[in-house]
Amino acid sequence: MKRPLIVLLFVATLAYGLLVPQLGFYWDDLPMSWIRYQLGAEAMTRYFSTNRPIWALLYQITTRLLPHKPLYWQLFALFWRWLGAATLWALAKRLFPQRAQFALTLSLLFLLYPAFNQQWTSYLYSHFFIVLFFFLFSIYWTLRGKTLPALIFSALNLWMMEYFFVLELIRPFIIWAALPADTPLKPALRTTFKRWIPYLALFALAVFSRVFIFNNQIYQFSLKAELTQAPLATLFLLAKNVLSSLWTTTLAAWGLVFQFPTLAADGPRTIAIYLAVMLLVGAAVWFFRSPSAEDEKRPLVKRALIIGAAALLLGGPPFWLTNVPVSLGFPANRATLSFMLGASFLLAGLLELLPTKFKYALTVLLVALAAGRQFLWANDFRRDWANQKNMFWQMVWRASALEKDTTILINEQLKYYADNSLSPVVNWIYAPDNHSDVWNYILFYPTNRETLRLTPNAPIDYDFLAGEFHGNTSRTVVFYYAPPRCLRLLDPEIDSINRLIPAETLLREAATLSSSAPILDEPAARMPDIYQPEPARGWCYYFQKADLARQERNWQTVVQLGETAFALNDYPNDPVERFVFIEGYAHQADWEKAVKLSEETHRISKEYLSPLLCRLWNRIERETKSSAEKTSALEIVRSEFECSP
Numbered sequence: 001m002k003r004p005l006i007v008l009l010f011v012a013t014l015a016y017g018l019l020v021p022q023l024g025f026y027w028d029d030l031p032m033s034w035i036r037y038q039l040g041a042e043a044m045t046r047y048f049s050t051n052r053p054i055w056a057l058l059y060q061i062t063t064r065l066l067p068h069k070p071l072y073w074q075l076f077a078l079f080w081r082w083l084g085a086a087t088l089w090a091l092a093k094r095l096f097p098q099r100a101q102f103a104l105t106l107s108l109l110f111l112l113y114p115a116f117n118q119q120w121t122s123y124l125y126s127h128f129f130i131v132l133f134f135f136l137f138s139i140y141w142t143l144r145g146k147t148l149p150a151l152i153f154s155a156l157n158l159w160m161m162e163y164f165f166v167l168e169l170i171r172p173f174i175i176w177a178a179l180p181a182d183t184p185l186k187p188a189l190r191t192t193f194k195r196w197i198p199y200l201a202l203f204a205l206a207v208f209s210r211v212f213i214f215n216n217q218i219y220q221f222s223l224k225a226e227l228t229q230a231p232l233a234t235l236f237l238l239a240k241n242v243l244s245s246l247w248t249t250t251l252a253a254w255g256l257v258f259q260f261p262t263l264a265a266d267g268p269r270t271i272a273i274y275l276a277v278m279l280l281v282g283a284a285v286w287f288f289r290s291p292s293a294e295d296e297k298r299p300l301v302k303r304a305l306i307i308g309a310a311a312l313l314l315g316g317p318p319f320w321l322t323n324v325p326v327s328l329g330f331p332a333n334r335a336t337l338s339f340m341l342g343a344s345f346l347l348a349g350l351l352e353l354l355p356t357k358f359k360y361a362l363t364v365l366l367v368a369l370a371a372g373r374q375f376l377w378a379n380d381f382r383r384d385w386a387n388q389k390n391m392f393w394q395m396v397w398r399a400s401a402l403e404k405d406t407t408i409l410i411n412e413q414l415k416y417y418a419d420n421s422l423s424p425v426v427n428w429i430y431a432p433d434n435h436s437d438v439w440n441y442i443l444f445y446p447t448n449r450e451t452l453r454l455t456p457n458a459p460i461d462y463d464f465l466a467g468e469f470h471g472n473t474s475r476t477v478v479f480y481y482a483p484p485r486c487l488r489l490l491d492p493e494i495d496s497i498n499r500l501i502p503a504e505t506l507l508r509e510a511a512t513l514s515s516s517a518p519i520l521d522e523p524a525a526r527m528p529d530i531y532q533p534e535p536a537r538g539w540c541y542y543f544q545k546a547d548l549a550r551q552e553r554n555w556q557t558v559v560q561l562g563e564t565a566f567a568l569n570d571y572p573n574d575p576v577e578r579f580v581f582i583e584g585y586a587h588q589a590d591w592e593k594a595v596k597l598s599e600e601t602h603r604i605s606k607e608y609l610s611p612l613l614c615r616l617w618n619r620i621e622r623e624t625k626s627s628a629e630k631t632s633a634l635e636i637v638r639s640e641f642e643c644s645p
Contacts, residue, residue, distance in 0.1 A: 003288060004089055004103070004104045005089070007104065007108075007284055008082055008086055008089065008107060008108065010280075010281075010284055011111060011285070011367070011371055012078060012081060012085070012111055013078070014277045014280055014281055014371055014375070015112055015277065015281070015370070015374040016078050016081065016120075016375075017074075017078050018273070018277070019378045019379060019381075021071060022385070022386075023074050023120050024070045024385035024388070024530065025070050025122075025123060025385075026118075026120060026121040026381060026384070026385070026416040026417065027118070027416055027417060027421055028420075029073075029122065029123035029124050029421075030421045030422070030424055030425055031421060031423070031424045031464070032044075032047070032124060033063075033068055034424035034425070034428055035466045035467075036063050037068040038427075038428060038435065039437070039466060039467070040435065041060055041063075043437065043466045043467070044056060044059055044063075044466070045060075046465065046466055047465050047466040049465075050465065052161050052162075054159045054160050055127065058131075058160065059127060062076070062130075068530065069529070070122070073122040074120065076122065076126045077120070077122035077125055077129065080129035080130050080133060083129075083133055084110070084129050084132050084133045085108070085110050086107070087137050087140055088106060088107045088136055088341075088344075089103050089104060089106070090140055091174075092106050094140065094143040095303075096300055096303075099300055102300060102304070102352065104288070105348050105363050105367075106304075106344055106345065106348040108363075109367070109370075110340055110341065112370035112374060113253070113343060113370075114253055114256045114257050114370050114373050115248070115249055115253035115256070115328055115333055115336035115339070115343070116333055116334070116336050116337055116340065117374070117377040118330065119374070120377075120378060125334075128161075128337060131156070131160050131161055132337070134154075134156040134157045134160070135154070135157040135167065136341075137153045138150045138151075138154040138157065139170075142174070142195075142199070143175075150199070151199065151202055154199060154202055154203075158202065158206035159206060159209070163318060163337055164337075164338060165206070165210075165318060166316075166317045167311065167338060168199070168203050169203070169314050170307065170310055170311045170341070171196060172192050172196045173306060173307050174307060175192045175195050176188060176189075176192045177307055179192070242313075242320055244326070245319070245320065246316075248326055248327060248328060248336070249326065249336050249339035250312070250346065250347070252328060253328065253336065256328065257366065257369035257370045258369065259373065261274050266379070274372045274375055274376060275372075277368075277371050277372050278368040278372040279368070281367060281372075282364045282365070282367070285364050285368070286360070289360055300349075301352045301353060304345050304346075304348060304349030305349040307349075308344070308349055309342070309346065310342070311341045311342030311345060312339055312342030312343060315339040315340075315341070316338065318338060319338070326339075330415070330416065347366075351363055380415065384414055384415050384416045387483050388417060388422075389531050389535070390487075391414070391487055392425060392527070393527070393534060393535050394486060394487035395429075395487060396429060396527060397540075397544035397545060397548075398487065398519070398545075398547060398548055399548075400520075400521075400522065400523050400525050401430065401520035401521070401525060402430050402440075402441060402477070402524075403519075403520055404441075405440065405469075405470065405471040405472070406441055406475050406476070406477060407441070407443075407444065407460055407471045407473065407475065408426060408477055408478075409445075409446055409476060409477070409478045409510045409513070409514075410422075410444075410445065410478070410479045410480070411447075411479075411480055411481060411482070411505040412447055412448065412505070413482055413483070418445075419443050419444050419445040419448055419449075422443045423439070423441070423442050423444075423469075426442070427440055427441050428528050429525050429527060429528065430524060430525055432526045432528075437467045438467065438468060439464070439468065439469040440469075441469070442460065442462055442469040446506035447505065452473075453473065454506065454510050455473065456473060457473065457474045458472065458473040459471075459472055474513075475515075475518050476510075476513040476515065476518070477489060477515065478510045478511055478514035480501055482574075485572075485573045485574040485577070486539070486543050486573070487540070488576065489519075490510070492511050492512050492514050492515070493615055493619060494576070494579070494612050495507070495508065495514070495576075496509075496511045497611055497612070498576065500575075500605075500608055519548075519551065521552065538568060539565055539568055539570035539572060539577075542564055543565065543572070543580065545557075546558045546562060546580045546581065546584065547580050549561065549584075550580050553587075555584050555587035558583070558584030558587075558588075559581070559585060559588050562580075562581035565581075575605065578597055579601075579612075579616055581597060582594050582598050582601070583619075586620045586624055586633075587624055589627070589630075591632070591633040594620075594633060595633050598613055598616075598617070598637055601613065602640065602641060610642060610643075613643075614637075614638070614641055614643035617634065617637050617638070617641075617643065618643075621634055
């Protein structure tokens, strides 16, 4: 009894838990947890008021139990992921009592389902897995003949969220599958319907509640107008979406396990751990396999495939009818959670069609590859958290305080964060004592905001459900971040033509709005505990402090910081990072060093850097005192960089 549960926990730990101490908060984790812990329980209730008000009660409970620390939430999410798989194993054991190996295979496939790669968005998805557990636990109690607890857990699923709502209709298929294989059709249907009646009544009540009492304002039926205007075309498109979703969540999903790490992208250490995870998981699954009786194979396969196909079709309506995409990309692959059960039953049933030895070998291979693939995704999340932490630390080094109602524009570089994810962090850092529903700051990706006007004096008003922001484009700081390059406050005079900044970021256009004026000379910023400790002070630290000194026109400090930075066992990853020191040397009348550093920078990319260096030296000419050395330096750089007079 305990052995399969230990195997599931062992596999879950290797696939999802090895990097837990180095993981953080991602995507909606940041705004949702910030709202709850910073703004309070009422703000969290308001945030969910337009979509999932009952689900909000679950957050009220869990956030009273767990502190606002990523480690606790990562372990919490891992526990519920394992418990869901363990519940499915217990359910399958009830469903097919003579097929222990099938139950373990099914639960392993479910545990490692590769279409969903957001396990580490732990604050958010731990609650998804709690609701999924409610659903599976309800079915388990149905198979045990305990109607009351089954109805209670079914109600928790139906009233909390919509992801597994229609999946509730899989229950009669499972009731039927639990009947003896030799039960005649009519008695089987009659028994199934009789046992299903209480759950059908509960489902009907839940539908009535959603239609007439609380209609989700975010996820609404969106095909009504299309069906009225073009019924045939809409039905054709719907059928296409259904088929595409079924392909995506089955064959395409499991095809992801064959995406292997590369030395260039992942490094030898990650590859070694990946191989170790695969070997350990594969060995555990092979060692604890349980050969089953062959005479049970045929009814098992038939029933598993029927349950799998039905569950796949019932998993899709919440997305097909609301035009929510089902894909394998982030973050849309959250929709695949509804297909996990069906895809797992279907694959487990198909594996049963294979000869025994080949079935075991293929099962071990798929499970091992899926565990390795999930570990690689965990490493991606680890890197993105580190990059995000470094980004905000560099922002604080550069700007220790920001004027109220400032807008921050930045490029979409981080993989697992939207601008909605990062705006709360800015407020958390720069306005830690503000617990009101009026935000002091907002962070936008220009590429995400079609209505954002990149022109001076344009109003910016944004409603975040739990708070609102009111600002103006004339109070804007614009940053560019492309690690391992340093975060860089854009210079409107230079970066508006900087082709090292990709055009698709829209930051060249936004650079004209960038200003250091909202950056105040006071220590107001306070880094939250989850961003501690401060990273090592390498090149980027001295670059940020030098850029701040340039803003204050403290040229001596710029030069001193430059001397320290260039003496480090570190170096700039963006040639434009040298510009602040070129300008510092020039203002300190060290024309020889200014020219030499300019020439070194120019050699990196003459085509891209010549126009930028010319603009920099035009400003140097404009802002520094005349001298023979200055004139000579200007002649050299204008000649070498082919600057226009």
